[in-house]
Amino acid sequence: MKGNTIDEIKEVLLNRFGFIPVFYFLTVLYGNVEYPGPYREIEKELVLLYHMVSGESGKDMHKVMPYATFYDLYKRFWITNYSESNKKVKQDLNGMFSSPHIRILASLINNPDGLKNVTLFIDGHDSKIKYYKPSESHSLLYSYKLKGPAVRTQVIQDMNEIITHVSISEKCVVGNDGTMFIQMKLYKKISEADCLGMDGGYNLFIQKFKDNATDAGYGFYNRNFLHPIRKEPGQKLTLNETHFYNKFGSFHSSTEAQFSMLGSKFERFNNNRAALQISDIKYYNI
Helix, strand or coil: CCCCHHHHHHHHHHHHHCCHHHHHHHHHHCCCCCCCCCCCHHHHHHHHHHHHHHCCCCHHHHHCCCHHHHHHHHHHHHHHCHHHHHHHHHHHHHHCCCCHHHHHHHHHHHCCCCCCCCCEEEEEEEEEEEECCCCCCHHHHEECCCCEEEEEEEEEEECCCCEEEECCCEECCCCCHHHHHHHCCHHHCCCCCCCEECCCCCHHHHHHHHHHHHHCCCCCCHHHEECCCCCCCCCCCCHHHHHHHHHHHHHHHHHHHHHHHHHHHCHHHCCCCCCEEECCHHHHHC
């Protein structure tokens, strides 16, 4: 590597993550195969992780290695290995850190009174991008939340703030919360003992979810979902309903802190920075 850049990279990764996440990336996600480039394999692994952490472009990696070499490494890891890596990440998110028993116990301990039954939250997250695909309309990417082009991803988080499931990412105009919620087929992934908290954008799709689950041989009922009280326009909430609405809203807003934390760890996915340049949403999604 050029100069002492690998030592600087190691220091950045150690300060951001500690040892265990880096070890997982090196031994599980990177794998035990040889990647392009005339460098030590472990150093190439660290450069790939640093690229996500720093938010620097591929061309900025010239301070470490020639851009052509870095791109070959990047392409092999993210694009050639896409199917295998995507499958592994989904499997580990689902099973490594969370289970129905853990979620129920955590909810009983940590949730406020009246919301002890909620074990999971679903929320949509918009991410700024610069999208380079001339054959597709950029108007479909517009996010009203970010006032610019972005993709939307549905994220499931448990009461220990562990992300357990992530949807595919969609263009913001195309991917509304309810439709993406149905497309995730969560009835195959969560337990019938779970209760999924959600905001008002999802509850109109709950019946469709239950029908699809029944057709697939699963039993989900209204008790498996909790959302803000919905009334017809002009109808006022009662005092108790207002109290529940405010309490639930405050509880649900805690999920936003997770996105802020991830953005602080991975500058590549931080909406406060210049938008990430991509040519295919699926590689961003993984």
